[in-house]
Amino acid sequence: MKEAGEGKFCPFCKTKLVYEYYQYSHIGKFKCPNCNYGDNKIYKYAYNIDLNKRCFDVDGITYSIPGNNIYTIYNHLAVLAVCSLYNIDTEIVLKSFKDFSLNNGRSEEMLIKDCKSIINLAKNPTGANVSIRMLNENEDAKDLLFVLNDNIADGKDVSWIWDINFDKLNNVNRIITSGTRAYDIAIRIKVAGFDEDKIFPFLDIESALEKLYETSNTKYIIANYTALQPTRTALKRFNNQ
Ligand SMILES: [Zn+2]
Known part of the structure; x- marks a missing residue:
């Protein structure tokens, strides 16, 4: 709360x-x-939710989904509820959920330089906090990259970053920051108590990625609105170098 x-x-x-x-x-x-x-x-109720196995039950049927976080469960449950109102066959829903792939930077999983890398959009404190919750639910040693822009579409006011909960990060070794407000987000993370010697701000994304992939830890990448697609493109370019 x-x-x-x-x-x-x-x-x-x-x-x-x-x-x-x-x-x-x-x-x-x-x-x-x-x-x-x-x-x-309650119209549709999801139970036996297993984030590790990526599945949940509704009305006695187990649905497999492509994501392992709580908001993916909510999104799929909403889709399932709408499908039931239109009498769409359960088999079609089962297959669609199973085959659905996210490739738009919303909890998108990529393999970059043989490192598991998960990129997620966060344009407000809620999205950022859910991303951090996902990161904290993973016990692996991790590095975090946070890309923060303040273009017109993002809003020039980045004070929302002070509502992000960076207090207890689970097994995060280093944090790299980038974007036009790389230094603002770096300061925010420092004030939350993260060791400043392990925070590396870079205005340009290429230098940020060089630093990020110095280790083989799992990578979590959070990017705000206008930062998301340039970051995805830079990741792919970096992977092909
Ligand atoms: Zn009331």
């Missing part, structure tokens, strides 16, 4: 919502104690 918490208050009567459990942002099981907003009948 220390996160940005954009779903703290009832949109109808402004009363503080009461959460039975909480996942991220406004996602969880909540109810307004004043007007009962949120007290909805």
